[in-house]
Amino acid sequence: MRSIAVLNQKGGVGKTTTTVNLGAALAERGAKCILVDLDPQAHLTAHFGIDPKDGTPGTYELLAGTAELKDCIRTIDKRISVIGTRIDLAAAEVELANTIARELILRDTLSAGNLKYDWMLMDCPPSLGVLTLNALCTAREVLIPLQAHFLGLQGVGRLFETVQLVAKRLNPELTVLGLVLSMHEKGTRLAAEVVDDVDRFLTESRNQDVPWRHARIFSTRIRRNVKLAESPSYGKTIFQYAPKSHGAEDYLALAAELLPPVKPEPIAPAAVAAKPESVVTPEPPAKPVTKPKVVHSAPPAVPAPTPSVAPAIAKPTAPTTPPRPAVAKPRPPAPVTPVAQPVPAAPAAVVPPAAIEKPRPKPAPTRKPAPASAPASPSVPEPVASS
Numbered sequence: 001m002r003s004i005a006v007l008n009q010k011g012g013v014g015k016t017t018t019t020v021n022l023g024a025a026l027a028e029r030g031a032k033c034i035l036v037d038l039d040p041q042a043h044l045t046a047h048f049g050i051d052p053k054d055g056t057p058g059t060y061e062l063l064a065g066t067a068e069l070k071d072c073i074r075t076i077d078k079r080i081s082v083i084g085t086r087i088d089l090a091a092a093e094v095e096l097a098n099t100i101a102r103e104l105i106l107r108d109t110l111s112a113g114n115l116k117y118d119w120m121l122m123d124c125p126p127s128l129g130v131l132t133l134n135a136l137c138t139a140r141e142v143l144i145p146l147q148a149h150f151l152g153l154q155g156v157g158r159l160f161e162t163v164q165l166v167a168k169r170l171n172p173e174l175t176v177l178g179l180v181l182s183m184h185e186k187g188t189r190l191a192a193e194v195v196d197d198v199d200r201f202l203t204e205s206r207n208q209d210v211p212w213r214h215a216r217i218f219s220t221r222i223r224r225n226v227k228l229a230e231s232p233s234y235g236k237t238i239f240q241y242a243p244k245s246h247g248a249e250d251y252l253a254l255a256a257e258l259l260p261p262v263k264p265e266p267i268a269p270a271a272v273a274a275k276p277e278s279v280v281t282p283e284p285p286a287k288p289v290t291k292p293k294v295v296h297s298a299p300p301a302v303p304a305p306t307p308s309v310a311p312a313i314a315k316p317t318a319p320t321t322p323p324r325p326a327v328a329k330p331r332p333p334a335p336v337t338p339v340a341q342p343v344p345a346a347p348a349a350v351v352p353p354a355a356i357e358k359p360r361p362k363p364a365p366t367r368k369p370a371p372a373s374a375p376a377s378p379s380v381p382e383p384v385a386s387s
């Protein structure tokens, strides 16, 4: 099972929309998915038309240890299941404050359940508290929805630092899968600049021992599409609400980028026998191969840098700095304590948060007010406020 935390501590960037509709798109393509709502706002839960107060236990009960996993799983259809939540999840931050290894509760509970799904997607809250840490300890991969606009990169440096810290101390298998541009507006210069900055940052990280060295910017851009904004109020995924919309098209394309490429069908034995020279000249596949809709791998798809643009994200200030930062310094106690430590500043060559988050000298088109984020967790160095 591939397990992905959909994460960006910035609010309103498309995490829930991506979790729901990417999961639904993977299901459309035949995969079996379980979606986990780790946000006390319960938006993913509501997106499926589930009443968060219907009494069915969910992530809060799982973390509190008051319900069995099997009782928390809701079957939406034959390929999609959901572990929902309710507002009480916000209390988990405080209630778990003194619990040993609180970051590992979800991982341990889910692994004990021996889930039979192809994909697990976790919708994280817009904060880096204990709920997000539970997602990062459970996941193998992190998918970051990013809005390519002014302040879109705000906090991304801190997010990468947190992933790096969790990878070092708690979950060595954790990697950053990539970034997906959400609410994309084609042709805007600012979007191109943001993409260019991120692309350069990732390219410069390729040879470093960091969890994002293989990360990419997905070729698929999730276009701004009103159907995506409308579908939650009908309790439907985009495929149920508007299957022919750009939103449905884009999430299917993103799913195609995530799924392994379709393999050519093996040569039919009869065809091989009928053609002796095929020993040296292989027959073509029996049928044409169905190609995924979208070009795989990200790299360029990014417009050329604009000279007047702010400096790239990851212009290393000290190119000779060894890739392993002070973050790696081992701390003796159990895995929980390190998370409680302040996040050490990553070296400039690895994560230049200041550069990543450098605001652009343009007025911020504020898109949405800051959501009520979960209370700060004592386990997190310095909780990052949602925006």
Ligand SMILES: Nc1ncnc2c1ncn2[C@@H]1O[C@H](COP(=O)(O)OP(=O)(O)OP(=O)(O)O)[C@@H](O)[C@H]1O
Pocket (backbone or CB within 6 Å): 010, 011, 012, 013, 014, 015, 016, 017, 018, 039, 041, 043, 124, 125, 126, 182, 183, 184, 222, 223, 224, 225, 226, 228, 229, 230, 232, 371
């Ligand atoms: N591609 C899109 N086109 C139009 N509207 C979108 C798109 N993606 C998301 N939205 C809308 O933008 C708003 C924020 O999206 P969403 O809830 O997915 O963000 P989020 O990152 O989960 O937010 P939060 O941080 O509050 O959890 C929602 O109203 C959603 O319907």
Ligand SMILES: [Mg+2]
Pocket (backbone or CB within 6 Å): 015, 016, 017, 039, 043, 123, 124
């Ligand atoms: Mg959300």
